[in-house]
Amino acid sequence: MTTVRRTFLKNSAAAAVAAVLPSLSFAQTPAASRREFAPQSSPWRTFEVTTRVDIIKPIGATQVWLPVPSVNSDYQQSQESSFFSNGTARMTQDGTQGVKMVMVEFAADQAKPFVELTSRVQTQNRVTDWARKTVPAESADTLHYYTRPTALIPTDGIVRKTALAATQGAKTDVQKAQMLYDWIVVNTYREPTVRGCGEGDIKTMLETGNLGGKCADLNALFVGLCRSVGVPARDVYGIRLVPSEFGYKELSGNPASLKGAQHCRSEAYLSGYGWVAMDPADVAKVMRLETTDWIKNITNPLVAPVNKALFGGWEGNWMAFNTAHDVVLPKSKGEALGFFMYPTAENVEGRFDSYAPDDFKYQITAKEIKA
Numbered sequence: 001m002t003t004v005r006r007t008f009l010k011n012s013a014a015a016a017v018a019a020v021l022p023s024l025s026f027a028q029t030p031a032a033s034r035r036e037f038a039p040q041s042s043p044w045r046t047f048e049v050t051t052r053v054d055i056i057k058p059i060g061a062t063q064v065w066l067p068v069p070s071v072n073s074d075y076q077q078s079q080e081s082s083f084f085s086n087g088t089a090r091m092t093q094d095g096t097q098g099v100k101m102v103m104v105e106f107a108a109d110q111a112k113p114f115v116e117l118t119s120r121v122q123t124q125n126r127v128t129d130w131a132r133k134t135v136p137a138e139s140a141d142t143l144h145y146y147t148r149p150t151a152l153i154p155t156d157g158i159v160r161k162t163a164l165a166a167t168q169g170a171k172t173d174v175q176k177a178q179m180l181y182d183w184i185v186v187n188t189y190r191e192p193t194v195r196g197c198g199e200g201d202i203k204t205m206l207e208t209g210n211l212g213g214k215c216a217d218l219n220a221l222f223v224g225l226c227r228s229v230g231v232p233a234r235d236v237y238g239i240r241l242v243p244s245e246f247g248y249k250e251l252s253g254n255p256a257s258l259k260g261a262q263h264c265r266s267e268a269y270l271s272g273y274g275w276v277a278m279d280p281a282d283v284a285k286v287m288r289l290e291t292t293d294w295i296k297n298i299t300n301p302l303v304a305p306v307n308k309a310l311f312g313g314w315e316g317n318w319m320a321f322n323t324a325h326d327v328v329l330p331k332s333k334g335e336a337l338g339f340f341m342y343p344t345a346e347n348v349e350g351r352f353d354s355y356a357p358d359d360f361k362y363q364i365t366a367k368e369i370k371a
Helices: 013-020 140-145 157-166 173-187 202-208 215-228 280-289 304-309
Strands: 045-054 062-067 076-085 088-093 100-106 114-123 233-240 262-270 274-278 318-322 344-347 362-369
Touching: 045 062, 062 114, 076 088, 076 100, 100 114, 114 318, 157 173, 157 202, 157 215, 173 215, 173 262, 173 274, 173 280, 202 215, 215 233, 215 262, 215 280, 262 280, 262 318, 280 304
Parallel strands: none
Antiparallel strands: 045 114, 045 362, 062 100, 062 344, 076 114, 088 100, 233 262, 233 318, 262 274
């Protein structure tokens, strides 16, 4: 992936944030803005999610890859997927990380190439009971795998130096995760001008002091910091499906049109609790975009419940595709993807811009299936 980083003041991270995040008085927030955000254990919800891709101006032979939900866990059950196309389509995997996808090959003379994928999933809210440590230990090999560096998430150098400073005094993995989550919330911010979900190039973020980004930047930074101090962690790449039951517009999806609804979350493995939900990037999103004013105080009554709940939980109005990094697409001539949660295509001129769905011409919709 070509790195195109936003330039910023090359100060220390703290100085950069202090410059752009002056504190906001709690009294400035009207009482009417107070809102609940407290996902609780809930029944399973069933969704059908459909992705339609049309190649408007085909140039030579074209290939398309669509991510298929492949996560099965205590918060999601990935069920059947079906697809149809006027190209040669098949269900496949990346070969190393078990990332499921539909791959389609269109001949150079294929008129109006298209593919449509429909996947059914069940999702539910996540919440951690911090009073109980009941989860059996994960295998040592799995935990080691989720402390490894990736192309965009190194675990040495400035990443480890930053994490060690942020976790000074921490005795347990829970304390480390909490301190790193808090560090992300305080020291980073949502930057709306970043394209798509961002790139997740955490070394460049730290070296430049540019700590503004979107979910694939901020949650990747959390994951990298965790991994660098021995806490297994992973990004979870997916898409918001429906509105938040708590009324937060920025934590919602519009099921009639999910273009731009892709969202990366994260998890940390904590002894006795298993894989625990984390989403500091969504705290930053609420602070920056939930109101017309940029909220710059985490004690703000709109922000505080989100900040508390997203350390250990998240709302089940979202579907996960995979937890993979450095994804090699079968038969692709392009470089590996840092992550795979967008439709991707290539032709003889190269890879399409997945962040431009109107040019690329894809549409994603969701429908909740009521019992």
